[in-house]
Amino acid sequence: MDTFKTPKAKRPRKSQFTPTKEGATPVKIPASPFMEKLGWGTAVSVYRMERSPKVGCIRSPWAIKRVIHRNSTSRKSRASSGNEISGRLCKEAEILKSLDHPNIVGFRAFTKSVDGRFTLAMEDGQRSLLSLIEERLEKVETSLLPVGSHDDSGNTGQLVPDMPFPAWAVLRVASGLASALRYLHEEALLMHGDMKSDNVLIKGDFDVVKLCDFGVSLKVDKNGEALDGEQYIGTRHWLPPEVISLEDEEIEWEEGDEPLPKVNTQADMYSYALTAWEMLSLKFPHCPTTEDEEEENASNSFEENLLLGTRPPFPEACLKDPSYVPVIELIHCCSDEDPDKRPTSEQAVEWLKLIEASGAMKKTVEEQENVMPNANGVQTSESPAPS
Known part of the structure; x- marks a missing residue:
C-alpha cells in the first residue's frame, strides 16, 4: 500500500492589482465591461460594482472611478495627459480617505491594475444630481x-x-x-x-x-x-x-x-x-x-x-x-x-x-x-x- 502523503497547498495566485503606494488598498475590481456604467468625466469613467454577499451579510455596491485610455497621435501627449488625470485621481483618493462626514461620499478602496490604470472605489451614491x-x-x-x-x-x-x-x-x-x-x-x-x-x-x-x-x-x-x-x-x-x-x-x-x-x-x-x-x-x-x-x-x-x-x-x-x-x-x-x-x-x-x-x-x-x-x-x- 502506498504511503499516504499530505497534499501540498497550491501557491495562491498573485492578485492582478497591487497597491499604488503605502496605504493603498489591494482589491480585485472587475473589468469595465462587467460593470454598469454610471457616467464619465474628464478621462475617467464611473461604474457600479455589485459585490457578492457574504454569509449572513448583504454587501452594498460600490461606485468605481477608473482612468480611461485616450487615443492620441502623440505618445508623449497621451502620457502627459494620462499622468495628469492619474495624479488627480491619486489626490482625490488621498483626500477622500481622510474625510468622514455623512454628506461626503465614503472612501472604500484605491488600487492599480496591471495595465497601470488607477481605480478608486467609493460608496455608491445611486444617482448624480x-x-x-x-x-x-x-x-x-x-x-x-x-x-x-x-x-x-x-x-x-x-x-x-x-x-x-x-x-x-x-x-x-x-x-x-x-x-x-x-x-x-x-x-x-x-x-x-x-x-x-x-x-x-x-x-x-x-x-x-x-x-x-x-x-x-x-x-x-x-x-x-x-x-x-x-x-x-x-x-x-x-x-x-x-x-x-x-x-x-x-x-x-x-x-x-x-x-x-x-x-x-x-x-x-x-x-x-x-x-x-x-x-x-x-x-x-x-x-x-x-x-x-x-x-x-x-x-x-x-x-x-x-x-x-x-x-x-x-x-x-x-x-x-x-x-x-x-x-x-x-x-x-x-x-x-x-x-x-x-x-x-x-x-x-x-x-x-x-x-x-x-x-x-x-x-x-x-x-x-x-x-x-x-x-x-x-x-x-x-x-x-x-x-
Whole structure:
C-alpha cells in the first residue's frame, strides 16, 4: 500500500492589482465591461460594482472611478495627459480617505491594475444630481406639445418655459451641501473647488445628499485662504467672479508687483449657489438651451464670457411661487459678486436649520408649514411647497 502523503497547498495566485503606494488598498475590481456604467468625466469613467454577499451579510455596491485610455497621435501627449488625470485621481483618493462626514461620499478602496490604470472605489451614491436634472428636463420636453398643436382630446398645447424641482427638494440638497462644505472649510481645511450638479450624489427621494469628486480640491489655512501653490481650477460656467478676475491679473502680473489676492472658501459658496440654481432652471448657468441660442452665442462668445461670474436670472415660475422665497434668497445671497458679502458655509447651515424647522423641507403638502423665516430671520407667510 502506498504511503499516504499530505497534499501540498497550491501557491495562491498573485492578485492582478497591487497597491499604488503605502496605504493603498489591494482589491480585485472587475473589468469595465462587467460593470454598469454610471457616467464619465474628464478621462475617467464611473461604474457600479455589485459585490457578492457574504454569509449572513448583504454587501452594498460600490461606485468605481477608473482612468480611461485616450487615443492620441502623440505618445508623449497621451502620457502627459494620462499622468495628469492619474495624479488627480491619486489626490482625490488621498483626500477622500481622510474625510468622514455623512454628506461626503465614503472612501472604500484605491488600487492599480496591471495595465497601470488607477481605480478608486467609493460608496455608491445611486444617482448624480445632474442625471436627475437631465431626466426631469427630458420628461418636461416630451410631455409638452408645441404651441398650436393638438393632443388626442383636441386641446391646444402650450410650451412651459421651466419645470423646476419643488422647493423642498432644492432646500434638502442645499442643506446637505452646506453641511458638507462647513466640514470641509472648518475641519478638513479644504476648498472643494468644483461645485456643480455633476459632483452631487442623491439617494432616494432626496433623502441623502453627498458631495463627491475632490480631484481639484485646494488646501486652505484657518482663515479659509488657499495655501501657496494651490490653484483653483473648477469648471468654466461655475467659476466665481474673483477667480475669473484673478486669471486676468495673473496674465498681467510681473515680478516685483504686489502679491496677487488669494482665493478663499467663499469661492465654493458661489458655485454652491449656482448648483441650487440648476435645480430651478434645469440647465447649466450661462449656457444656451436651444440651437438658435447656440448659434447666436457661437458668433458672440465675448458677450457670453461677460456673463460668467454673474448671477443668472431666476426662472419666472419660481419668482411667482411663494414657496421658492427661501430658495431664491439663499441663491441670491450666496451668488453675490463680492465674496465678502456671501454667507459662510456655517451661516448657510444655521439659516437652513431655521428653514427645516419651519417644515419647508418636508415632502407632502399636508406637512408643510405656512410660516418660514427669510434670510434676515423675519417670519413671512408662505404657501406650502409643491410635493
